[in-house]
Amino acid sequence: MSSLLYIKASPRGERSHSLAVAEAFVEAYRDAHPGVSITEKNLFTDDMPPFDGPTIQAKYNVLHGRDHTLAEKAAWDAVVRIIDEFRGHDRYLFAVPMWNFAIPYPLKHYIDLLVQPGLTFGMTEEGGYYGMLEGKKAAIMYARGGQYAPGTQAEAFNHQSPYLEMILGFMGITDVHPVAVEGTLFGPDVRDPARKAAMEQARTLAATL
Template sequence: MDCLLYVKASPRGERSHSLSVADEFVKIWLAAHPGGLVTEKNLFEVGLPSFDGFRIQAKYNIMHGLEHTMSEKNAWKEVEELIGEFKAHKRYLFAVPMWNFSVPYILKQYIDIINQPGYTFGVAEDGGYHGLVQGRKAMVVYSRGGEYIPGTPAEGYNHQSPYLEMMLNFMGITDVESVAVEGTMMGPDKRDENKEQALEAARQIATHF
């Protein structure tokens, strides 16, 4: 059975450009995959655990081969549950607006929780890294107020897609496709034109994803 984890990193609901394009992707994907299941994970609603205190210590205990205290075990269990949910899926869809030229803080928090040694990446004896979440595919719908066209001076301000795709690759998810709704704050004509192009591209990708 095809299972898709739909990670929502925008709090804007129906006003969100990334969510509206991602929702269209889901509709086409479900039509192309009868019996497929979609798990929606709205990061602004699920109440992610903070990654501090006992969780930080638990992580370092794992890295240094030390035992956990009961408090650390209980705190780490929440981390393992989120990682388990993530790894239980073979397909991922992310709806990601640009905030301050990067990703929303809540998505960074989610990645900081699930990106853990021995779970989503491994460390070789020579210190090299290798991803442990392999054989998966990811689709990302970005939205941006401006345009960050490759080869232009504005490209250097885009820390949104380079960061997210680097982290997906780091965990072993190297098959990543994306579309972007750019220019959402550059007037309705530019916004609507770019959004329609993103919608059409998302529909095409959804049929073979």
């Protein structure tokens, strides 16, 4: 039985377009996968350990084969617990609004905790990298106030989806399925049809992921 980790990166609750599309996915996913285990992780309310000096030093200890001090070990153990939760699922659902053309800061914090040597990525003797989370799948529900269609001048301002999908691929999660609702700041004539279409796309995706 697969398990889904539902990662909420919006603080706006019922006003959030990314969460609305993600909730449509979850409802359809439950129908398509009876008995599925779904864990919700709200990045704005869940406690996450700091990525501070002891944590960074612990990361370099791992990279260079050095021992930890007690403080560094405690910091690293907290990171490992976050990663173990993430690795314990085989399906992921992200609800991600665009903030300043990129991602909300708690999601970047979460990513900085997840991307660790020997846990989510490895290194070859030649100095290359490989992801350690192969075989997992992710669905990402994006919301954007503007419109960033491929081939337009606005596309260059979208640092939301390219970054998130790149970093998931770096960890080995390359089977990624994005759904986007755009133009949420353009008024109901643009926003409402875009949101409805994204929700329908999310429901269809949920049946096959």
